[in-house]
Amino acid sequence: MKCSDDGSVDRLFSGCISLEELHLRNCEVSNMNKLRVCNATLKKLFLSGFMGTDHEIEIITPNLVHFSYYYTGTKGFSLINLNSLSEARIYIGPYLFSTIDFSPTATALMNGISQARSLYLTLYSSKPILLTPGLVPQFPNLTYLNLEMGGCLPEWKILLANSPCLDTLVLDFEFSGSGLESHNNGRDETEKVPGCLMYKVKTIKLLSFQGKPFESQVVEYLLKNAKVLERFTVRLSGKKRLRTKISKEVRALSRVSKKCQVTII
DSSP states (O other), X not given: OBOSSHHHHHHHHHTOTTOOEEEEESOOOBSOSEEEEEOSSOOEEEEEEOOEEEEEEEEEOTTOOEEEEEESOEEEEEEEXXXXXXXXXXXXXXXXXXXXXOHHHHHHHHHHTTTOSEEEEEEOOSSOGGGSTTOSOOOTTXXXXXXXXXXXXXXXXXXXXXXXXXXXXXXXXXXXXXXXXXXXXXXXXXXXXXXXXXHTOOEEEEEEEOOOHHHHHHHHHHHHHOTTOOEEEEEEOSOHHHHHHHHHHHHHSOOSOTTOEEEEO
């Protein structure tokens, strides 16, 4: 996409007085430093592909209810006035994690979506990225969290601790096992249990579960601390001959919640 200056795209988007949905795919822009999306009527925004590492993205959309971000790299990020956001789907790929200082962009992205009520978050990294100080903001409105973290499951408790109203938690193990399973997955007895896990979370789903040791530790931790849990679903993956064994092991685990119903798929 070639533009005469930074303001040309801004004028295009702001001039669409009835725009409600916008898809930007593989916009490798030239002749501009910042891609600015400013529109008061926009409700759904989808960003995907590679824009280029020399450009910034600025989004000012006060009525946005859905935001989807699937970029592998950008120089800077600004999300302004997304207070009406209902759902965010975020993929942070390996490019950001390979840079020397990814923190400002990732932090700006996380802060920008902090008012969302539902969050689908994919973090593909071989290091515990969410342990970066200040990266994870408070999510005061979040009730649904779906995490696919590519081996970074030790970090999910940080998000839980900052999501006091969380009702439903989904953990996807599909890309787990990148070496981080050696990190603490809930074995530290002195560590504070997130308040939402003890008093709010009623539904937990585990996807692509293969019964690996660190996955089993996660299950034990959840069933031990989710005091008001009502529905616990495990979707098994891997070899069929192991599924019966895994199913028996999961069902045999003790649960702190007397109302908890375990379903193995």
